[in-house]
Amino acid sequence: MTISTPTAPAGRRPLDPAGHDGSPADPGCGTPLPGGRPGLVHDLVAGFARTDPHRTAVVAAGRSIDYRTLDGWAGRIAARLTAAGIGRGSRVGVLAAPSTGMVAAVLGVLRAGAAFVPVDPANPPLRTAELLDGAGVAAVVTAGDVGSGTLPGVPVVPADAEEHTDTPAGPPAGAAPDDPAYVIHTSGSTGRPKGVLVEHGQLAASTLARRLVYPGAPVFLLVSPLAFDSSMAGLWGTLTAGGTLVVATSEEVRDPEALVRIVERHAVTMLLCVPSLYRVVLDAADRLGPTRLRSLDTVVVAGEPLPPELMNRHFALRGGPVALVNEYGPTEATVWASCRRYDEPGAVSVGRPVPGARLYVLDEQQRPVPPGCEGELYIGGAGVARGYLGLPEATARAFHDDPFAPAPGGRMYRTGDLVRWNADGMLDFLGRRDHQVKIRGHRIELGHVEARLCELPGVREAVVVPDAEHTALAGYVLAPSRPAAALLRTRLAELLPAVMVPARITVLDAFPRTVNGKADRAALTALPEPVSVSVPTGAPADGPPATAGATAQPGPQTADGDLTARVGDAWRDVLAVDTVPRDVNFFDLGGHSLAMFQLQDALEARTGTRPSVVALFRHTTVTAQAELIRTGGADADAARGGDRHAAARRARALRAERQRAGREAAK
Incomplete structure (x- = not known):
């Protein structure tokens, strides 16, 4: 059954789609934001530079800078950009490795009155050029080792070079709430990326909501790349609260044991990551000792469905009170729109709207559906982005006038996500309506x-x-x-x-x-995988030319041959393939970053040595990994020492514990 669009009695706010009266207790309506315009993020950071200049602002790669240093550095970058003709309304590409310079770069762009366009340095050069070109950037700021790449013919400002120069830091250019703040690219169905344009007012509102939900000054571990929208949550939610942003380098993010050590070393209180990464962080804490995570008081997971098994592991591992928060929200709603806090295990949902957000569950005619019924989620409120940069038709398809807004002029974003309100007034995520x-x-x-x-x-x-x-x-x-x-x-x-x-x-x-002639996706997924493994052309970066006939087969012939065979067995365990060529890149056989963590476990079980994840990313063939283990390379952890069987027992025990937790979750 569907119900008609509700109308408000005289003198009251409109009813929302869940049939409630729009009060803060209404599941579809987030707590109203405080009156007045929220402060723009770069102005709030500058305020801490004045009132508490020596407070630690950013920590990365073993060094830290305080708020005064960060503000001065950003001011010099802004001055360079201003001298290059950058001002309000300009867009500036930011190509930066995770570092203190990355933070100074984005802050400097905002101080210059421009919007930043972050691009992941790990992208192939053609992709980088496409994103910067499509965004119409007027300059690029770089930080860290980002390679030469392919940059458009615009001024380039190296942020690191401005850290200690005599360039005078000019005053902030000033920005209005409806000025663009940043552009983050998402995947587009046409084969071209879509740049989501977020204004200062939307970023300010989303960040204020975050400070209301997570009060205090956190020590936040940033693991998301700058071009990933969840980085905005950690970056601005921390610095506008006067907290300390701990930036993990790319290599540290690849190594969950390094992340555990960072949490302990810097007394990190808050972490936000995808559930799949949090799982391997907990695996690492199992090995190193869970007390290393004792400083954490809040763990936020987002970007993927939260598995019940992971929730159970979170609360089983931690001795003290550590909240687990499940966040939901698309880039088009400025990072987040709802969340649910858990202080003990419970049914998984994406919770209720965050402050300033409104959530509507609608049918195909954009009419509200009753609680308990499936519908498509639309998001209204202060965080809804302006739209897609330079794509008016795509913007019109996804962004609509909001007929349920408490005042005229509101807009809502069509998410494409299927949801329902459950009996607890929480939002259950059910899946997608598209591809x-x-x-x-x-x-x-x-x-x-x-x-x-x-x-x-x-x-x-x-x-x-x-x-x-x-x-x-x-x-x-x-x-x-x-x-x-x-x-x-x-x-x-x-x-x-x-x-x-x-x-x-x-x-x-x-x-x-x-029957209608379209490709049958379900039938394709049921096809058996090819028996033979295609070998890429050319030589791997870390080994000799690939040889299709050279496979890692079980059965010892020599000591080195036995080790190579055991490494090949570990690959078969992880990749679920029958044939493993010795000199083919792990990623060309179907591996990915999360599978690399599984390979680390499998290698320990098969060989008694646990190489670091960073080492495995550098040595990506069976031959190279066997040589790494054989020579006891500096990157390999010393699970060796003749105790191979003990290491295998530890790995088996860890897998058994995961299976037990999964069975408990299933109950």
């Missing part, structure tokens, strides 16, 4: 990847689907010329970030079809 998926926390339009595949020579049609665990993609193509699957994957990797490149591409003569 958008989350892979390791990254939002990906399958049509985006399919369109890029169809641009490759010889490809006539393409279908991309997620794997069962939603940790990687699989691609299927029709190509009459039968190009090598590995060659297609290599060319696609030049156009897309790694998370969007299918782990496997299968070339077919025909697709199974539905």
